[in-house]
Amino acid sequence: MNNNPFANTNSVIKRRENPRGKYAQLNTEDLLDAVKLSANSLHRGYLDILLEIFLFRYNEKQTALDQLNQNLEERIALQLKLAQDAQKRYEQQAKMAAMGEMMDAVAHQWKQPLNAISMMSDMLVDDFSGELVNQEYLDEFSQDIQTQIQHMVSTLTEFRNFFRPKETKESFGVKRSLSSVLILVNDEFMKNNINIHIESDQEILIFGIENEFKHLVLNIINNAKDAFNEQDIKVRDIYINFSKTEAMISLHIRDNAGGIPAKVIQHIFKPEVTTKVDGKGTGIGLYMSTQIAEKLGGTLSVKNVEDGAMFSLEVPL
Ligand SMILES: Nc1ncnc2c1ncn2[C@@H]1O[C@H](COP(=O)(O)OP(=O)(O)OP(=O)(O)O)[C@@H](O)[C@H]1O
Ligand SMILES: [Mg+2]
Secondary structure, three states: OOOOOOOOOOOOOOOOOOOOOOHHHHOOOHHHHHHHHHHHOOOOOHHHHHHHHHHHHHHHHHHHHHHHHHHHHHHHHHHHHHHHHHHHHHHHHHHHHHHHHHHHHHHHHHHHHHHHHHHHHHHHHHHHOOOOOHHHHHHHHHHHHHHHHHHHHHHHHHHHHHHHHOOOEEEEHHHHHHHHHHHHHHHHHHHEEEEEEEEOOOOOOEEEEEHHHHHHHHHHHHHHHHHHHHOOOOOOOEEEEEEEEEEEEEEEEEEOOOOHHHHHHHOOOOOOOOOOOOOOOOHHHHHHHHHHHHHHHHHHEEEEEEOOEEEEEEEEO
């Protein structure tokens, strides 16, 4: 059945018809028919009312569209805020986790010199009773104590620097920065029988926030430490090498901890991907590391090689 009231040539839109009246109910096609009919008839004057209906309809659509756009903007803003909140939470969690691990490392690192100092003071008392204490003895004693304290101070300084919020980018030496990280974790890695080999000699400079770079390295070597323990590997080595060409800075960190399981490796850089049980891992370490790599203007990737995993940071120049 044809509902078009203009299909019948006798149908005529009455002049001064209310544009919001029943003609406004017609669908666009019927309205167009009416326009054609009106344009070809003597009643061209009716075109204005039809035009008004079109305009009215257009305005309604436009308002609906504006509303939709606004809703969309609000929804995008909300999603963006949720994503930013999650990012902040990840950063905070990563920082807390790193701080916890570092506290362990520092506590560990302090235990040995504190024991040494305590032992030396006992010996001093004994040796004094045994009348062995002379000027030479005291000089040596003081020197030994200084060495121990120096070790504690340097650990603490590195620890404080690591967590001092520093947002300025600057050029820093990769080799020097790696040594700083190793000062902090040295005893912890020694206790776990892990040998870290720095294979490159030549210092290279990289531009970025140094503490973030240290954090990236720490995340990767701590993961290797966990993998060594989980896989119960006997001889444990981590090899670190870095180089700079005209086009690229590369840093490779390789371990022999058995590699990353196939089903984990594709998702490894996503947040909250972890294989560690009992809350031992949050799965944020590598996610944060990719963010840091991006801030340095580069990328972080991983592949399994021989008997372990190799992480590569590559920064195009
Ligand atoms: N060197 C490695 N060898 C084997 N598996 C690894 C290695 N590095 C990472 N993985 C795997 O990748 C997962 C994700 O690592 P990521 O550092 O992101 O999180 P996590 O170590 O589990 O937790 P978090 O770092 O937040 O404490 C680990 O749970 C582990 O399964
Ligand atoms: Mg980790």
